[in-house]
Amino acid sequence: MSALNSIFSPALFKDKNVLVTGGGSGLGLRAAREFAALGATVFICGRTQEKLDRAVKAIHGEGGRVESVVCDIRDRDAVVELMQTVSDQAGKLDILINNAGGQFPAPAETISAKGWQAVIDTNLTGTFNVMQAAFNKHFRKKGGAVVNVIADMWQGFPMMAHTGAARAAVDNLTKTLANEWGRHGVRVNAVAPGIIRTSGLETYDPAVRPMIEEAGKQNQAARMGTEAEVAAALVFLASPAAAYITGATLRIDGGQSIFHPLYPPNGERVWPAFDDENEKP
Numbered sequence: 001m002s003a004l005n006s007i008f009s010p011a012l013f014k015d016k017n018v019l020v021t022g023g024g025s026g027l028g029l030r031a032a033r034e035f036a037a038l039g040a041t042v043f044i045c046g047r048t049q050e051k052l053d054r055a056v057k058a059i060h061g062e063g064g065r066v067e068s069v070v071c072d073i074r075d076r077d078a079v080v081e082l083m084q085t086v087s088d089q090a091g092k093l094d095i096l097i098n099n100a101g102g103q104f105p106a107p108a109e110t111i112s113a114k115g116w117q118a119v120i121d122t123n124l125t126g127t128f129n130v131m132q133a134a135f136n137k138h139f140r141k142k143g144g145a146v147v148n149v150i151a152d153m154w155q156g157f158p159m160m161a162h163t164g165a166a167r168a169a170v171d172n173l174t175k176t177l178a179n180e181w182g183r184h185g186v187r188v189n190a191v192a193p194g195i196i197r198t199s200g201l202e203t204y205d206p207a208v209r210p211m212i213e214e215a216g217k218q219n220q221a222a223r224m225g226t227e228a229e230v231a232a233a234l235v236f237l238a239s240p241a242a243a244y245i246t247g248a249t250l251r252i253d254g255g256q257s258i259f260h261p262l263y264p265p266n267g268e269r270v271w272p273a274f275d276d277e278n279e280k281p
């Protein structure tokens with residue numbers, strides 16, 4: 001077992017280099033810690049140097065190998081440079097976790113042109129920029145694995161029209177690029193988290209937090225997901241255990257996306273809510 005109580009073999013990613021975009025906080029940081037604990041050399045990127053510095057310190061403190069690069073994934077040239085940096089420092093990239101992203105809750109009719117563009121540029125174009133640059137610089141010749149982080153937008157995404165559209169597009173890109181790049185030995189998958197308790201949620205306006213707390217219980221586990229639960233799925237899809245999986249999107253949402261308002265009757269549970277084993281002391 002690794003320091004993070006992982007069920008995976010401690011040397012699973014020995015000699016592998018992993019890039020986690022948005023690895024300075026939340027899900028990305030948890031994933032970066034997990035890959036580092038399993039033997040990988042991890043690169044993390046984001047827009048904020050201080051956030052990255054704190055993450056590097058945390059991973060070094062756990063004995064992991066990590067490098068950070070300031071990079072806005074919306075900037076194509078910066079993303080190409082990021083791939084060059086990985087090449088200069090580590091020689092190759094094996095795994096890309098496309099996690100950087102964000103949005104703000106707002107009714108569709110109020111979203112400004114710049115607000116719409118910022119969210120599409122970040123979550124769709126930025127995600128594509130990183131995949132394309134990783135393929136051209138690294139994966140084309142030696143193969144690799146990509147896991148994109150999207151969201152639960154299967155029934156539309158009220159108050160999140162911009163990100164719902166962008167994430168649905170990335171779901172489709174995942175399938176398209178799995179087809180185009182399979183012959184190069186590249187697997188492309190995605191995870192679709194439901195509502196996960198991360199530091200990212202705290203960036204939202206306090207006025208919408210009660211709504212998020214309530215929505216976080218609308219699933220079969222009757223609670224929000226944890227960072228560890230998403231990281232475990234990212235690790236699995238990036239690992240050789242998923243060698244026969246490509247073009248797939250794994251929903252990590254406690255059943256939120258299939259939640260039926262009429263069941264259970266009167267909201268009664270037979271068993272207590274599922275616990276996250278990783279979070280138990």
Ligand SMILES: CCCCC/C=C/C(=O)SCCNC(=O)CCNC(=O)[C@H](O)C(C)(C)COP(=O)(O)OP(=O)(O)OC[C@H]1O[C@@H](n2cnc3c(N)ncnc32)[C@H](O)[C@@H]1OP(=O)(O)O
Nearest residue numbers: 101102103104106112114115118119122200201203212215
């Ligand atoms: C039911 C809830 C389900 C929750 C499931 C999902 C959860 C998560 O994803 S957790 C959190 C992930 N982290 C974040 O979302 C935080 C990071 N967010 C962002 O960085 C921004 O949302 C961003 C994508 C817009 C960042 O772009 P950036 O270019 O840095 O942003 P600017 O500040 O320059 O703004 C550009 C544009 O967007 C408008 N805008 C930004 N925030 C809001 C807001 N809260 N409400 C309305 N409009 C917003 C901003 O005003 C700018 O437009 P103009 O005003 O027209 O210039």
Ligand SMILES: NC(=O)C1=CN([C@@H]2O[C@H](COP(=O)(O)OP(=O)(O)OC[C@H]3O[C@@H](n4cnc5c(N)ncnc54)[C@H](OP(=O)(O)O)[C@@H]3O)[C@@H](O)[C@H]2O)C=CC1
Nearest residue numbers: 022025026027046047048072073100101151195196198200
């Ligand atoms: N928490 C949840 O319930 C859910 C989260 N998600 C998605 O999971 C991912 C991680 O979210 P979470 O950990 O919760 O939130 P965080 O806000 O903690 O993580 C987002 C990370 O992305 C980085 N980032 C944002 N924009 C850019 C950019 N343009 N270029 C480079 N890096 C960027 C941020 O760093 P910086 O600001 O320094 O650039 C930050 O480290 C996001 O894509 C999020 O939308 C999806 C479904 C549910």
